[in-house]
Amino acid sequence: MTDTIEIDRLQKRYGSRIALHELDLHVRPGTVFGLIGPNGAGKTTTLRTLVDVIRPSSGSVRVLGEDPRHGGVALRRRIGYVPGELHLEGRSSGHRMLSFYAQVSGSRDATATLRTGRELADRLGVDLSRPVRTLSKGNKQKVGLIQAFMHRPELLILDEPTSGLDPLVQREFLQMVREAKSAGQTVLLSSHVLSEIQQTADEVAVLANGRVVADGDVASLRLGSIRRVRAEISTTDAAAARADFDRVPGLGGVEVHDSDGILSISGTVDGAIDPFIKVLARFEVRDLTVEEPDLEESVLRLYGASAANAGAATSEAAPTNEPPTRRARRGREGRR
Template sequence: MTDAIDVRALHKRYGRRTALHALDLQVRPGSVFGLIGPNGAGKTTTLRTLLDVIRPSSGTVRVLGEDPRRGGPDLRRRIGYVPGELHLEGRASGHRLLSFYAEVSGMTGSKDAVLRTARELGDRLGVDLDRPVRTLSKGNKQKVGLIQAFMHRPELLILDEPTSGLDPLVQREFLAMVREVREAGQTVLLSSHVLSEIQQAADEVAVLAAGRIVAEGDVASLRLGSIRRVRVRVDDADAAEVSAALTALAGVEGVEAPGRGLLTATIEGAIDPFVKAISRFEVHELTVEEPDLEESVLRLYGDNREGDDREGGR
């Protein structure tokens, strides 16, 4: 079976700066593939190359079996796209704007059916499509962007930071939409710096750092969730003893005691030894959270960034 996306030895240079280094990427049809990495890693450059928004310096790119440089409008109609920086303005209502998009998006059914899907998605995401687009908040504009990408049921969805500006409840609905399109046999390439989003949605993941894929596989095998920040509050009298117990644990780093019985630390690996170490004390507060994705990537795979190999924050 032909891969939905097949990228081989992709290079992209901007003058003396190299944004992508010999990138290889294969995405199976009917899967959700997560592309993650810190800002400047090359995620947006990769996606724009797939869409022929920018041209590669060298290497080969195949999207839905075609070269994006030659696929033209027919290929683009088979793709739903949400850019990382979405700009929607104008006096037209959300309905009018989506009606226009329905005419150019390669509908799999009638225009009425596509717009009916758009209205259903609008209800699910909680956006008023009767309002002029220019009056919508950033989050509601993002919802309109999601609707235009999903409504014509494209074979491939390319989503660049699609939940930017959305509240947690809408993010949950978005993840449900991603699961539904996967079940329908559509393919999703999801770029994000939100680790939890990738953990919930993706079948496979590639970690991009400084224009290179430094790891690839499923989320569990990449151990991206194995780094956690912890915050624990105990009685003042116990704080020094707890601090000593945590400092002695393998995989626990950066133990700090700001005061009033509060301690903070970073754990890499299993959390069970930490839980057992504090279980003999009276714990008044305990918070465990994942660090941001950049910290996870750089701690697990090293800081591969080179001074000139940056992509202007994208």
């Protein structure tokens, strides 16, 4: 099956600055793909290339089986797009604006498309009778979401889609994404709100300095990350117990408190948790809490690991090691 989005060795230069370094990214049909990274990582540049707002300096891009540079109106009608910087102005009302979008979308009956738009407006809580220019930033963002979703496109490309939305509306948006996936639509979601990625994405790519530094499913990005641990044990020799835990590989930030034979231990385990558990098993365990890190903590560690590598590389040099995404893509190709 052909991937909905195929990006191979994509590079984008702005003068002497390279915004994207031979980026590889493949998105399977009917999935939600999360794209995360700090400001300047290359997320928006990547998404704008997919909708032909900007042109690549080198490499290849295919969206729904076509080159965005040649797909024209027919391809754009198959895509719902929310830009990262949404500008909606004018004297027309939200109703008239959505009516216009329903006419130009061309993929379904315009009346049915507009009816869907009004239903989405009710769900998101936006008054479409008001002139668009009078709407708040959050309500303009809602109109942007409605125009992207209402014609039920094959592909949704959403760049920071919940910017300016309150938490309740964000929750409704996540439900809209789940419904789109259930309907067989593909969603490419760029976000700074990592909980959105955790709750909706099937696969994730982490961008930093124009490169993919990690990719895979959400769970795989959490593997091997630090875990926060807290335990209470019974012991008559607190000093010896502390020495045992000090020798556990990967256990750091250890805090120990002794109270009447009950030793409280807290810290973080970086890597395998088995050595910590084996030491813990030598004692009577009164309480144990192991907290898996959320995606944000994992991603921040990936940023930190990649920053030095990316900074050391010149703008002309390729990374010393093959990026994880390329290994993953090669593995997928081998299974086809």
